[in-house]
Amino acid sequence: MPVIDSVVSIKNNFYAYPFISATRFGKLGQTSTIDPLLNDNKSSSTFHMGYGAYLIFELDKKMHLRMGGTINNMERNTFDVRINPLVAGTNYYRNITFKEGFSFISFVRLFENIEDITLKEELTNIEVPIELIYLLIDKDLG
DSSP states (O other), X not given: OEEEEOOEEEETTEXXXXXXXXXXXXXXXXXXXXXXXXXXXXEEXXXXXXXXXEEEEESSSSEEEEEEEEEEEEEEEEEEXXXXXXXXXXXXXXXXXXXXXXXXXXXXXXXXXXXXXXXXXXXXXXXXXXXXXXXXXXXXXX
């Protein structure tokens, strides 16, 4: 739901719609985005502000073209992620990649014993939608 929204008419058939909205990244279906092994782990997410704008061009009374862009920054922590240095030869969590020059083996060697750590995910989602809208009914209902 937009926190700020306002429609600005640039010309009779051209509108701009800027917005700011609160977003929260959560577990959809109670599953981990990192690995199914982490589905039962406790996680938390924080609210972040998303923003963007749409441009709407009325082609005629019933047909509109809408295009724009949205940027959402999201953050989530997954707690109690088990790291076991005894199985250092295998990256047993899928979807975790390391920077060049660093590997799962070198990461696990930082630990002497089995430990639980917190994984912090930071995601940026950019959307660029283009929509063609056709009004079937040209009357207000109700």
